[in-house]
Amino acid sequence: MRTNKPISSSLDWVTVTLYLIMIVFGWLNLYAANTSPDATDFFDTGKEYFKQLIWIIVALLSVGVILLTDSKFFVEFAYIFYGISILLLLAVLIFGVPINGAKAWFQIGTTRFQPVEIAKVASTLAIARVMSRFEFSIYNLSDIAKLGLIWFIPVAIIILQNDTGSALVFVAFFILFFREGMSPFVILFGFIAIIVFILTLIIPNYTIHMVLAASFFVFLFLKGLRRESLISAVVALSIFGISALVFKSRGADINYDLALSFGMAGASMYLIFRALIKRLSIVWIFLMMFWGSVVFAYSTDYFYEKVLNDYQRSRIMVLLGLKDDPLGAGYNVNQSKIAIGSGGFSGKGFLQGTQTKFNFVPEQSTDFIFCTVGEEWGFLGTTSVITLFVFLLIRLIKLAERQHSDFSRIYGYGVIGIFFFHFAINIGMTIGLAPVIGIPLPFFSYGGSSLWGFSILLFIFLKLDTNRNELIR
Amino acid sequence: MGKSNRAILISIFFGLIGLIFVIRLFVLQVIDPTYKYLADSNTHRKITEFPSRGLIFDRNGKLLVSNQAVYDVMIIPREVKAFDTLDFCNALNITRTELDGLFQELRQNIRNRKASTFKPSVFFKQLSAEQYGIFQEKLYKFSGFHVQRRTLRKYEFHHAAHVLGYVGEVNDAMLQRDSYYALGDYTGISGIENTYENYLRGAKGARYVLVDVHGREKGLLRGGRIDTSAISGKDLTLTLDIDLQAYGEFLMQNKIGSIVAIEPATGEILAMISSPGYDPALLVGRERSKNFPVLSNDPLFPLLNRAIMSGYPPGSTFKTVMALIGMQEGVLKESTRYGCQMGYHARGLSVGCHAHSSPLDLVPSISNSCNAYYCNVFRTVLDNPAVGTPQKGLDKWKEYLLNFGFGSRLGSDFFNESRGFIPGSSYYDRIYGGRRWGSLTVISLSIGQGELLTTPIQMANMTAAIANKGRFYTPHVLKSVKNDTIPMRFRTIHQTGIDSVHFVPVIDGMEQAVWGDYGSTARIARIPDVRICGKTGTAQNPHGKDHSIFVAFAPKDNPKIAIAVYVENGGFGATYAAPIASLMVEKYLKQEIHTSRKWLETRMVEANLINENK
Numbered sequence A: 001m002r003t004n005k006p007i008s009s010s011l012d013w014v015t016v017t018l019y020l021i022m023i024v025f026g027w028l029n030l031y032a033a034n035t036s037p038d039a040t041d042f043f044d045t046g047k048e049y050f051k052q053l054i055w056i057i058v059a060l061l062s063v064g065v066i067l068l069t070d071s072k073f074f075v076e077f078a079y080i081f082y083g084i085s086i087l088l089l090l091a092v093l094i095f096g097v098p099i100n101g102a103k104a105w106f107q108i109g110t111t112r113f114q115p116v117e118i119a120k121v122a123s124t125l126a127i128a129r130v131m132s133r134f135e136f137s138i139y140n141l142s143d144i145a146k147l148g149l150i151w152f153i154p155v156a157i158i159i160l161q162n163d164t165g166s167a168l169v170f171v172a173f174f175i176l177f178f179r180e181g182m183s184p185f186v187i188l189f190g191f192i193a194i195i196v197f198i199l200t201l202i203i204p205n206y207t208i209h210m211v212l213a214a215s216f217f218v219f220l221f222l223k224g225l226r227r228e229s230l231i232s233a234v235v236a237l238s239i240f241g242i243s244a245l246v247f248k249s250r251g252a253d254i255n256y257d258l259a260l261s262f263g264m265a266g267a268s269m270y271l272i273f274r275a276l277i278k279r280l281s282i283v284w285i286f287l288m289m290f291w292g293s294v295v296f297a298y299s300t301d302y303f304y305e306k307v308l309n310d311y312q313r314s315r316i317m318v319l320l321g322l323k324d325d326p327l328g329a330g331y332n333v334n335q336s337k338i339a340i341g342s343g344g345f346s347g348k349g350f351l352q353g354t355q356t357k358f359n360f361v362p363e364q365s366t367d368f369i370f371c372t373v374g375e376e377w378g379f380l381g382t383t384s385v386i387t388l389f390v391f392l393l394i395r396l397i398k399l400a401e402r403q404h405s406d407f408s409r410i411y412g413y414g415v416i417g418i419f420f421f422h423f424a425i426n427i428g429m430t431i432g433l434a435p436v437i438g439i440p441l442p443f444f445s446y447g448g449s450s451l452w453g454f455s456i457l458l459f460i461f462l463k464l465d466t467n468r469n470e471l472i473r
Numbered sequence B: 001m002g003k004s005n006r007a008i009l010i011s012i013f014f015g016l017i018g019l020i021f022v023i024r025l026f027v028l029q030v031i032d033p034t035y036k037y038l039a040d041s042n043t044h045r046k047i048t049e050f051p052s053r054g055l056i057f058d059r060n061g062k063l064l065v066s067n068q069a070v071y072d073v074m075i076i077p078r079e080v081k082a083f084d085t086l087d088f089c090n091a092l093n094i095t096r097t098e099l100d101g102l103f104q105e106l107r108q109n110i111r112n113r114k115a116s117t118f119k120p121s122v123f124f125k126q127l128s129a130e131q132y133g134i135f136q137e138k139l140y141k142f143s144g145f146h147v148q149r150r151t152l153r154k155y156e157f158h159h160a161a162h163v164l165g166y167v168g169e170v171n172d173a174m175l176q177r178d179s180y181y182a183l184g185d186y187t188g189i190s191g192i193e194n195t196y197e198n199y200l201r202g203a204k205g206a207r208y209v210l211v212d213v214h215g216r217e218k219g220l221l222r223g224g225r226i227d228t229s230a231i232s233g234k235d236l237t238l239t240l241d242i243d244l245q246a247y248g249e250f251l252m253q254n255k256i257g258s259i260v261a262i263e264p265a266t267g268e269i270l271a272m273i274s275s276p277g278y279d280p281a282l283l284v285g286r287e288r289s290k291n292f293p294v295l296s297n298d299p300l301f302p303l304l305n306r307a308i309m310s311g312y313p314p315g316s317t318f319k320t321v322m323a324l325i326g327m328q329e330g331v332l333k334e335s336t337r338y339g340c341q342m343g344y345h346a347r348g349l350s351v352g353c354h355a356h357s358s359p360l361d362l363v364p365s366i367s368n369s370c371n372a373y374y375c376n377v378f379r380t381v382l383d384n385p386a387v388g389t390p391q392k393g394l395d396k397w398k399e400y401l402l403n404f405g406f407g408s409r410l411g412s413d414f415f416n417e418s419r420g421f422i423p424g425s426s427y428y429d430r431i432y433g434g435r436r437w438g439s440l441t442v443i444s445l446s447i448g449q450g451e452l453l454t455t456p457i458q459m460a461n462m463t464a465a466i467a468n469k470g471r472f473y474t475p476h477v478l479k480s481v482k483n484d485t486i487p488m489r490f491r492t493i494h495q496t497g498i499d500s501v502h503f504v505p506v507i508d509g510m511e512q513a514v515w516g517d518y519g520s521t522a523r524i525a526r527i528p529d530v531r532i533c534g535k536t537g538t539a540q541n542p543h544g545k546d547h548s549i550f551v552a553f554a555p556k557d558n559p560k561i562a563i564a565v566y567v568e569n570g571g572f573g574a575t576y577a578a579p580i581a582s583l584m585v586e587k588y589l590k591q592e593i594h595t596s597r598k599w600l601e602t603r604m605v606e607a608n609l610i611n612e613n614k
């Protein structure tokens, strides 16, 4: 049941307007960030804002092509796009030029292109295709495996390119998985795993072990197993004490890790015994969770100390903000905060910024473009940009929810996740709330391929939305 | 949880993140004034003020190392505007090709994230004061460039290079380890410049100047209230006597070897010579990049500090400690006599000796350096029935030597000291596969040969311990630090575990070695009016002529100097090491060489043991 209505009548003009406002405002900022009062810049590599203008035109042309394409095309060719994007990712590993340590760019003349932008679009399409299949179930193991593989292959290649920031963007798909019925506990476990991982890096293992043990007993107690909880705690403590004394008597340093493990092993044996007699299934779950966390803590520590090399370790520490990187991340954030802070309530005015103009903020036109907004437009400007983004995201949720076909909705949530991740991490990092992960702010950051990629990503969804009342197969 | 509920949940989550951002920005932009201060209405630029490094004096207050000012041309790449390159080259006195090379290097550094386009980095290093004057006049024409004052070392004496060490640029590892340093900073790389870096470096200061949109300075940020001035490094006084040091280097010219002289009462090192050496001024600033490869590729290793890093067998000088161990163990008395028939002969094994009267007791055994005597002493120590087995005996013997500072680092001022080597029973168990060895198997240890390795500083320390009758301070070159104290380990006395009475015959033996009748081994070391006590030694050298060794202290009563001299390929101890040691002692105690010994001085200076054919 195709309709012959003109596309303009079913296109969501609200989103299109938001898009255009962002593109225009973004370009003005780029212009401001790149204009210095005196002319010739010795190390200039061509005016960025001029190049960006050309990319905007290219993006708008591509958007036009997408709107004229049949929606079915995106479903049909989802896997082929995905395959091509994987090949491009592999090709860049071989033919790419390394920039800032990541081998993620093709260079033709002075123009650079990052295939990860295509990979984001293609992966979203492929994931939408897999998940919208009629018999797909998020509880079916082989379906999950297929989905996981589609998700994991690009992530693995991007990590090989040493472009960790872009690889992390793929975490954004968890918003889509959540919407499609993934248990919230998966996200909760993810959070706990990240927290345990960070903790293993900053505090000794046995402290984590001890905290886990203590909470284990408290949970048991709260679950009503008072007797079991108290007795097993006493068992654990006494075995721990005895082992510590044995270590001491042999003149060695006390191995707290081992002593604790002995103690908890004793307590576990007692609890298993009780569980078998009294058929306490909750005990099994608690035991599994406890030992699972302990093994996880020790194995991440082992992985970190033994598997990773110095360079990788230091990158992780910098990423988590546990270590200063005077020439890199730490400096950037401080300068970025100064620039934003100096903007005050209403900003210094268009082209009047000094912090961002005078090259005090590094990568000001790419990852730190938000500083220019902050300095020249002040709190009013930054709040406007945030409002624009939140408004866009909520608008996109509304659009996604009104889709008749699963494919469109799932794709829509993929787009939402990616936009949200970029928005949250990029702005979060410029104001010191998120770790410094070099990913661009959609429509604002300098960079042709990212602007083009975000436009494509968004407008495929808007095109699908024009057929919202149909079942696209 | 219904699926449309989840859509609402996600929307709320997004809104919440947006709200957190807005609150954070409100704090950052409206409430908190810190960032506005930092940015002010202009931008600021931080200008580092480098402190001058601490000065270094010798024990008599003579200035050894001071500083000279140089000027680094700095660049902030993003501020550089097109300029007249010819004019620029002339101002720096470089060619166009060199300029291109500098830009090339800068781009490389920016690409590798070692330099940045928005922060200053060193463009051209170490302009002299005169060149700086020329450049400074034209500086206004070159936007993006400025000049940073730094200091380099200046050496008032061209001696003691190994002790002083040198200063160089920090490497990546150091930048990682210590946040004080920035790329291009200087730090002590070796010697005391390295060990006492924290005293010497002082603290950097910072000046913040306001800069307008055109990059021009517009006065001080917040009236200069947040500026800090540089704090100069602390001055060091060394225990070295630079005149004695210079004299030692003079005597050791064209010879390979080492001299270490110590004041026994304090452990202070009076001179530490490693030959061949080099002029410390060769490793300053621009000169270093030219000279360092030459020095490090020299087959004679002039950069090696042999005084602390080279291990040699101690040879017969070791008989002094052997006698002390024997007496302390109760198996040797001053009156103990052993015969010698041109050596020691037992069960088919022979250790040769030279012609002298026989039998001898302890004092003449040292002055005549009888090998057979010490073979006997050594065997009684190892086979002492009170100890049990030769293995236990050897370990007991080793324990005494460790107490004398052998077999481990003494803990002087230098991080790269060698430990030397004293074999114990486990070592021989490994070699002979279990307990299949006895006192006779390892007999060559008794005369300081075999697997033994000791460094010149350890030998000088042993001599000081003998001079002190059983006690010593860790040898060190740091005498004092201005407004600070020297490390505790230099002020702690060590005991060798040997009773002071046992030193009397040993010292008498050493005295007789120099002052005794015909047959004494070191008569050449006699100094008029100075009762010097010494012991010669010869270290077997499988690669060539034996090494000449002499240890000595003087005067006999209340000793002022203890010395160890090694001359590689110098043959017998009395040939080179003993004369050189005695000249050093004479120079230190008498300030000049007696006319009757001038010929000896000349002969030592003129001896060329490196390239005799030349």
Ligand SMILES: [Zn+2]
Pocket: B340, B342, B343, B353, B354, B356, B369, B370, B371, B372, B373
């Ligand atoms: Zn003899």
